[in-house]
Amino acid sequence: MSAVTWSLGPGAIGAGRDLTIGGPVTIRVVQGSFDRLADAIFDVEELADQLDVARFQGRTDFIGKIDQYIATHDRGYTLIRGEAGVGKSALAAHLVWTRPCAYHFTRVGAGARIPVEARKNLAAQLIGAWDLAGQFAPDDTFPIGAARPDWLGKVLRAAARQRDTFSPGAPLVLVVDGLDEAEPDPPGMDTGVPLGLPAPDSLPPGVFVVATSRLGPPLDRFQDGSQGWFTLNVDDASNRQDMHDYLTRLLTGPHPDSQLVRLLDEQQITSAAFTATLLDRCAGVWLYLQYVLADIRAGRRSPTDVASLPVGLRTYYMQQIRERWAVDHHWKRLRRPTLALIAALQRPATATELAELACVDRDDVAAWLEGDLRAFLDVTRPWPRTYTMRHQSLRDLFTPTRTQVDHDDGGLGDELHYAILTAHSTLTDHFIPAGDPARRAWTDDYTRTHLPHHAAYAGRLDDLVQDPEFLLACQPDGILRHRHRLTTPAGTAAVDAYEQALDDINRYPEDAPTWWLHIWARKTRATTLADNAAHHTPRPWTIHTAMWTGTTHRTLALHTSTVLALAVLSLPDGRTLLASAGNDHTVQLWDPATGQPVPCLTGHTGTVTALAVLSLPDGPTLLASAGNDHTVRLWNPATGQPGPTLTGHTAPVNALAVLPLPDGPTLLASASDDHTVRLWDPATGQAGPTLTGHTDWVRALAILPLPDGPTLLASAGNDHTVRLWDPATGQAGLTLTGHTGWVTALAVLPLPDGRTLLASASADHTVRLWDPATGQPGPTLTGHTDWVRALAVLPLPDRPTLLASAGNDRTILVWAPDFE
Incomplete structure (x- = not known):
């Protein structure tokens, strides 16, 4: 289909199609106006050379999909994902250089990864393009509220109204490159999208965001395929074809790279042979290709050496360090500390500054920066020259994730990690x-x-x-x-x-x-x-x-209504997450160490009332959620992907419990207002027995592992009873009667003598103890003056286990239960 015509308003000027001398669509800043707003706009001119935008080749398939999505949708995001170095930034730059849009690149400029600075950059462009300074920045300065994510939304809505006046029907597009490199939002400022960008459903009509990201980072707002999730794969045939076309144009096109052509001729290598070999080694990674070409142009690598290149960008980096940089006698004293400082710094630095920080000779540092390291750096043209890491993938070598650790690297990974910690210490002292x-x-x-x-x-x-x-x-x-x-x-x-x-x-x-x-x-x-x-x-x-004497850790604020359930998940990769759910129909996952939200699990159509964690033998850790939509839903919390939806209940589901059976599967139990308890196999999503016997809502569940006996399931509810079940067979066991009101909560108490007691709390203002092995009632714990709604067991070191109860009388009572 034909390209969609984008619009950026009367205050924007186009750079034209001459990419060798032009630039991106820019904001025309009138003298005396917007001066301080203009300071917030990151200069991306240097990207033209760094990404070789003039020779941008291919990607017609992805550009066509972007145009199609924008033409057929009212608003939304198009997310392009791929491994490091496959050309996502080049595609984003191509769009910025050829189409009117507001833009942000997280790799450009100090502070570009900081969410508030990114939003100010985009807002300043929109304000200038659509003549909104009088409304949002009458004194050419950002208001205090500009730090909030919703402020960018206000600017977008105003720009969209101006667009409707000046360019009705044209899409207003933001291009944002490198969502994976964004720093986390501060607590309470998260929107579900990196950099605090508006959520897809918060975008005004006719507003679109084209964003790029590496594979891996959780982007929970993009789980819905209707929002356009396009992925660049390094092994994709079209990606390799684009790279082939680029090299062909570079070596045999109408404006070839004369230096490369001469070097190939000197070694008597045909362009076809060179192209085929380089394509095989680079495996579709554009950044790898650019590194190799820069090395060849600078005389650091012979064209005949291409066949010996390793496969994979990370392996290439490690080989480069081990075989070329680390063998230099200046490696430990000069090269390694300088490289680590560049990796640690969040802005470009001069050779003089790096030399002072590393306590080494300035000329030696300059020779290292302009020599072997040059291809891996972005360098500014004006004097004095400044240097920064060209790509995040090289910086990642210094802080590898668990999945990136190479146990056969001869200790190089540990060496680099220690070097960057030392660099951070040096920078801390310096600043x-x-x-x-x-x-x-x-x-x-x-x-x-x-x-x-x-x-x-x-x-x-x-x-x-x-x-x-x-x-x-x-x-x-x-x-x-x-x-x-x-x-x-x-x-x-x-x-x-x-x-x-x-x-x-x-x-x-x-x-x-x-x-x-x-x-x-x-x-x-x-x-x-x-x-x-x-x-x-x-x-x-x-x-x-x-007056206030409590101690707080942090506030996790993202839910839009009452929170009713919490659960703690220990994942196989060592992470611990917190899950929360409630009246807003969502389950939100959090990293409790950072306070940052991770995938938001959506799918329930009513209040979510209960959560449970399932650690399956030889399988993943799953999260189960239940709610007023009569369903139980399973999720993979590590990826945010939904699993089976368990249907069968005919009324709201109130409680969940996990049953790890001895020598058998792990089952999931759910209790409902439909008077039933249902058992499920979470590994398959298949329904098991339905436990019937209650004559009213079932509110609570508990698991009873009896010593030298079976594991029982206890259920309780509005029929004033507690019922015991054998989950392995689905058979009903004892019915425990005595309460005169709804039973609201259950808890299991292990005693020092090895026995297990069951505690039940009720609207009759009492807590009762039971021997589940015999069904005999124990003491009735009285003291509450209203409904008792919650129970908790308190295991203390070297002391008997205590029981806590709480309820509508605003008190918490702690008991030392004695069944005798």
Whole structure:
């Protein structure tokens, strides 16, 4: 189909089709207007050379799919995913250079990975293009609210209205490259899309986002195929064909690369043979191809050496380091530390700066940067030249994930990881202002933005967060997103206090910020921070400020309604996740260490009432959810992918329980308002026996592993009974009667003598104990004056197990149960 005509408004000017001298569509900044807004726009001119946009070849299939999606949808995202180096950035740059759009590249410029800076970049372009400065930035500055994700949404809606006036029917497109490289959003600022971009259903009509990302990062908002998920595969035939066409054009086209042609002629290598060999070694990875071509042009590699190249980009990097860089006698003293500093720094640096940081000779560093390392760096043209890592994939060598660890690398991976930790320590020392700690001048923008990052990796963040000036100078999201790297109780308490104080600091701007830091540090028992803040706070305490005595860790805010269920998942890869569910029909997964949300599990059409975790033998860890839509749903929490939906209940499902049977499968039990308990095989999704006997809603389930006996299932509900079942056979066991009201909760208590008791809580204001082996009732625990709704077992070291109960009387009673 023909290309869709995009629009970016009357304030934008096109660069034309002459890609060798042109640039992207840009914002025309009128003199005296938008000056400070323009500062927020990242300059992408250098991408033209870095990505060889002038010789961009192919990708017609993907561009056609993008156009088709935009032409046939009202709004939404097109996400292009692929392995590192397959040409995603080149495709994004091609779109930016040839079509009017707002754009953001996370690889361009210091701060480009920071969500708030990315959103400001996009907003500034839209404001300039659609003449919105009077509405959003009358003084040429961003308002305080610009830091919030919803502010970009407001700008988008205003731009869309202008588009409807000036270019009705034309799509308004944002191109965003490198979602996988975005830094996490601070707590409470997440939208489900990296960089805090609007969720697909929040985009105004006629607004589209074309985004790229490497494979792997969880992007939960893109689980729905209708939102357009296109993947670039390195083994894809069209990708290899595009690379073949590019090399053919480069070597035999109307404007060939004369230097490469000459080098091939000197070695008597035909362009066809060279192309075939290079295609085989690069395996569709464009970045690998560009590295090799740059090496050949610079004389660092002979065209005859192409056949000896390893397969795979990571393997190529490791070979490059091991066989070419590390054999140099300057490797440990100069080359390795300089390379690690470039990897650690979040902005370009000059040779002089790198030499000073590494404590080595400046000329030696310059020779290394302009020699063997040059092909792997992005270098600015103006003097003084600055250097930064060309691609994130090389930086990834220094911090490998579990799946990237190469146990046959001869220790090189560990060596690089130690080198970058040392670099972070060096940078931490460098960016901490000199002088008296009480009078430091935290004025450098890079320091305020990135020092928490360097300090966290250097193991120094625990100390710095005790300094109120550091906390108040640095960007809050920079500190909070690294809190999971804190290693001491004092550091954790200080950041807890800081997080709580931020709200009051913003709410009461007339107060000194150190006053609120002092208040919350005292409240959260962050003693060191409190003492340090007190030096800046002569104001006395009041009763009001001293009232709160609790301790907080963090707030996880993403649900839009009441949260009813929680579960903890231990995944096979070592991660621990928290699952939450409630009235907004969703199950949200969280990383409790960072506070960041991971995939949001959608599919329920009603309130989600219960969660359960299933660790299957020789299988994945699954998450089960149940709700008012009468269904039980299974999920793979590691990937966010849905599993089977278990149907059969005819009313809301209230409770779930996992039954690991001895010498048998793991079953899942569900209890419902339809008066039944159903058993399921979660490995297959097949239904098992339906347990009938209750005469009213079933509210609670519990698993009873009896000593020297079978594992029983207990259920309870509105018919005032507790019923026992043999889940292996589906047969009913004992019915425990005695309650005079609805039974709301169950708990299992192991006794010191090896026996197991069952506890039940009821609307009759009592807790009852039972011997499940005999059905005999034990003591009735009285003391509550209203419904009892919850039970919990408290196993204490070297002491009898306790039972806690809570209910509508606003009390928690703790019992030492004695069945005798």
